[in-house]
Amino acid sequence: MARGGYPGMGGNMNNMMKQMQKMQKKVEELQAELDTREVEASAGGGAVKVVCNGKKEIINIHIDESVVDPEDVEMLQDLVMAAANEAIRAAEDMVNREMGKITGGLNIPGM
Secondary structure, three states, rough: OOOOOOOHHHHHHHHHHHHHHHHHHHHHHHHHHHHHOOOEEEEEOOOOOEEOOOOOOOEEEEEEEOOOOOOHHHHHHHHHHHHHHHHHHHHHHHHHHHHHHHHOOOOOOOO
16 A cells, blocks of 8 residues: 555645645635725715725725714614625625635635
8 A cells, every 4th residue: 555545646645735735825815915905885875885805894984974964873874884784795705706716616614
């Protein structure tokens, strides 16, 4: 039997391990790039805009003065929440789409 496993598997396993290491390196590089990419979402016809990065962190919120009504704070809260949730979804979609290009749709935990 070949050392470390099954007969005839040595070369194939080495190649597979090298490919997995290359893929892991590409994933790490892409993750670092995605962490700096930004997506924007809005609510209320653009009255509230939220910018989120690839780490799914909200990095900017812009609220148009026209929707700041002390008599209707709930509407403003709803607009901010809707825009923030949409920005986070957009960031998740961006990360999944870009990672899928590298992993070929494989569901690899931790990647």
